[in-house]
Amino acid sequence: MNVVTPFEGIGASVRRKEDLRFLSGRGQYTDDLNRPGQAYAWILRSPHPHARIRGIDTGAAAAMPGVLAVFTGKDMAEAGVGGLPCGWQVHNKDGSPMAEPPHPVLALDKVRHVGDPVAVVVAETRAQARDAAEAIAVDYEVLPAAVNMAQALAPGAPQLHEGAPGNLCYDWHIGDKAVVDAAFARAHKVARLELVNNRLIPNAMEPRAAIGEYDRGTGDYTLWTTSQNPHVIRLLMGAYVLHIPESRLRVIAPDVGGGFGSKIYHYAEEAIVTWAAGRLERPVKWTADRSESFVSDAHGRDHVTTAELALDQDGKILGLRVSTLANMGAYLSTFAPCIPTYLYATLLAGVYTTPAIYCEVKAVFTNTVPVDAYRGAGRPEATFLLERLMDVAAMETGIDRIELRRRNFIGSEQFPYQTPVALQYDSGNYHATLDQALKAADWAGFEARRAEARRRGKLRGIGVSTYIEACGIAPSAVVGSLGARAGLYEVGTIRVHPTGSVTVLTGAHSHGQGHETTFAQLVADKLGVPIAQVEVVHGDTGKVPFGMGTYGSRSLAVGGSAMVKAMDKIIAKGKRIAAHLLEASVEDIEFERGEFRVAGTDKKKTLAEISLAAYVPHNYPIEELEPGLEETAFYDPKNFTFPAGCHVAEVEIDPETGRTQVVNFTAVDDVGRVINPMIVEGQVQGGVAQGIGQALLEACVYDENGQLLSGSMMDYTMPRADDLPPVGVATHTTLCTHNPLGVKGCGEVGAIGAPPAVINAVVDALKEYGVRHVEMPATPERIWRIINANRPRMAAE
Amino acid sequence: MYEFAYHKPSSVADAVKLLSADPEARPIAGGHTLLPALKHRLARPTALVDLSGIAELRGIRREGDKVVIGALARHAEVANSDAVKGAIPALARLAGTIGDVQVRNRGTLGGSVANNDPAADYPAAVLGLGATVVTDRRRIAADDFFTGMFSTALEPGELLVAIEFPIPEKAGYAKMKNPASRYVMTGAFVSRGPQGVRVAINGAGPCVFRQREMEAALAANWSPDAVANIRQSPDGLNSDIHGSAEYRAHLVTVMAKRAVADAG
Incomplete structure (x- = not known):
């Protein structure tokens, strides 16, 4: 050998x-596979954000050419099919469990978002199934919708679920409020920021697909599905939805074209095709088209937050107080409850020695697509908040934003470092990644570039973020104590x-x-x-x-x-x-x-x-x-791992159009030991692309009636090659101390570190306009409005 | 998409016969609007009349003081045509910025102009140059051709055959793209020549339109500064999640200024 x-x-x-x-x-993706005798499913979806189903007439559809069967939620419920389970239970401040309303595979009494599955047609061809689905007559009683969180929490709001009064899923908190309040009481300065973490639509290149198959000879079921975790799908679908023992159910996730989190969850379509295959004794394939993906793949982010940072006269952070509304959408997706809690609030110490942190999170049901983990999952939300707040604090204290960060860094001699929000960091060197990034980005030479851009009529800005994240999830006993219903x-x-x-x-x-x-x-x-x-x-x-x-x-x-x-x-x-x-x-x-x-x-x-x-x-x-x-x-890991690093973004704004271009991006990440530097570089660049997408381009927009306006790539701005700058990627390694490889993880750092770096750069570019904060995405019109609104005042000054 | 019949005539006369005989039939050239509509089941034509086999719809040539471009000319052909680049470089540049490489190798001039999408590029050039639309039965001045959102002077069954572009002294184009679709959010095509001074605005309103105040200003003083302080009213302009009417109105001035600079 x-x-x-x-x-x-x-x-x-x-x-x-x-x-x-x-x-x-030559990849073999789920939709590339075809089984002998395969039939095709088309899912009829709700056109309404909120409606009662008074009746469904499937007669005409069932009589159409090629149709093998039409099933409704009632058919599946009567056959004993269960609802989609949630894999994480969060508890309220008072210790009671969160509201966990049923999530039927096909809608039963009500539909709760545009795209909610209502019925399925199985036919000899996909076109026949789709034709027949159009012939299904659903008698909807349209109900008022709670489209955004403010509406959903308002008194008298339309109620989505009987088991979730006030549309509240949970009201959770972490940290010692009294200690934090005391810290604020003795603060020299308080930096306060209200911000939105914009809702994103994942858009993996490969739309979701599933094929169910049943072998009458053995009684075995097989599901091919676009999943990031086939064993978890087998567990959830087998045990909770279809009641098929593991020994009788094989789940195969072949080549899968991107997930970014959106393919973690157990989706209705997986159960539908598996169950229908058993009923019809024919393999049944379903493939989403792109329009369907927009209204049926779990969305990401969607927070509304108020955050306050208390500082002493030297710029040392005394405390952090955060209040967040987190959108769950219409139902609880598989891991939704843990994202704005244990993957968000626990990261609020960041890379800083903040001694006291309190965070409360209300999770809210709305008539929108369910929200769950999307690349970064909670950590981008925490990082955006914290790194924006650091820049605001720098403005308000007059301390340079780099210096302010340095004064508050956890020192490399302080590991293991216990934060006030449960996590214990094992290793890192935040000064080193910052130094390396500033050097690579030529931070010192920036003002000359700003002046040169000004001569070209452009507003140039530079921004930094020094982030940390937690991955390598997770110690099973720890997450179990926090509500996880699985080992990790x-x-x-x-x-x-x-x-x-x-x-x-x-x-x-x-x-x-x-x-x-x-x-x-x-x-x-x-x-x-x-x-x-x-x-x-x-x-x-x-x-x-x-x-x-x-x-x-x-x-x-x-x-x-x-x-x-x-x-x-x-x-x-x-x-x-x-x-x-x-x-x-x-x-x-x-x-x-x-x-x-x-x-x-x-x-x-x-x-x-x-x-x-x-x-x-x-x-x-x-x-x-x-x-x-x-x-x-x-x-079973002993701890989370804690990748950290420093990202520097440099932008130019066209003040006439408001268009922002990221002209340079530098990432210096500590992802632990690097196995394949080329793959790490690609992962970081991909994450940065998505981070820039969130910061400048991507906006999931519902209208006031609950219709998704950004329902296609004509209106949802995916980042494209020409939106992206050269991304310089480097690493600075401190080893993870508790796993045998010393590795930390690199898949999400780009999506976590980039958004605040970009927005900090945008705010810096606009500093002469007196701007403290710019919401994401910083679209051309949003920037133009800031410039337009502030110009007269400047002129008057 | 739903089922439809498919025809591939080899002459304009045959195509017009097919289209006239069936009011629900639709001509298809590059298919950039029609195919997505079919896929989304938003259109249900009984038949598609594929124009790609009609040789007389092709070709780009200079004829005296004009450039004549066949309806089936693809955007890439216009962008790379020596005749167009030599006579109306702004038109070649415009064609070279439509969509992406794949789009430019499929989409056609005739399809774009006949469809009259408010966010399309070509209508601005046709109106901004004072071109003439030639159909199977008549000649239509640009000023009379574009009648509203997705609406033109074409009658049912009437086929756009070619467009005659008068050669201007100067012409320029500038646009702000919709960040998602990359169609035009607001654009301006300006020219000075045999058709006088023209400023055509696309993307901003429901239909491409002439900005007469800017035309008058440029007639007096052909320079970016001449239009820099002319404000477009937002009344009646388009508004969507990417750009409000106010923003588009602002962009009209910016793009007009840049188009004049582009024209030189």
């Missing part, structure tokens, strides 16, 4: 193994084949992240197997023992750690086999770069020789050791 070159191990920018099939059109460990199996090639089975799921390469590099580095001989299998409950999937930048920190544990077991067993073959004691066997060697001698066996012995155990310690060379490990 070839010994791996150092260029394939940890730290090598190996080209992505999966790209050959992706770039040559990960599972890895290492199967060394008889001739020494390796199959990795992982519960993590790759939908663009490059796991097939990164994970192979881990094996190459530790077992010395060339990555060409390492196969990474994921996304199939029929192959992978178990797993919790990919989200929250957890795959490497948790999934990779599970693989390391499994490889440790492989090495331990291999040493025993080697000791037998080399007639040495186990303690004397060393393993390095694919070879088991008797210490201090040239006696050695390669991994391939050991594995062959394990599978052909003719000369083998069979009395004490089982044959074979395959090990599985479950890794």
